[in-house]
Amino acid sequence: MGFKVAYSQPKTLLDISAELLSFGKLTGNLTQAKQVTTAFTERLEAITQQYRSKTAIKVFYELWHEPLSTVAAGSWPQIHLDICGAQNVFLNAVNSYPQVSIEQVLKKQPQIIIQPLSINQTDKKGYQWSKWPVIHAVKNNQIIRPDADILHRMTPRVLDELNNLCQQIEIAREFYLKH
16 A cells, blocks of 8 residues: 555663654654754753662552552663662562562562553552551652653653653652651
């Protein structure tokens, strides 16, 4: 039918830059794509540098609430945690997107719970952490709710939500350093 098909599967944040250049070339907008790519790469580097040497803080990333699922090495959100200086309590799980039990989370005692929710989701449900005040993050009200619609999409605007996530993790980090 004469359609050009482009396959896109970025695995890292820097892959977004390569994709932008590729799409710029395909659409005849290479000059603009280069400008967007340069701005994206510079901003990513600035965010990375800002949080590179921060003290690690233990986090649990709630990918989904039913069944309770998280992320580990090799997952897209793990890239965000690494940049923000967050230590994923399930980093070394068997697969990149494991299901976990509340007992496992209790044992890990995260200092922060990250609960991305979709702004467009009509039923904005997440796990009901208030039932578990023995978890450090719950007891200290350190539950972060980034916008999943932005954070989980491999587009240039991911940096907006990544920056917000890192800032919120930094606020929690400062809280724990004071207490």
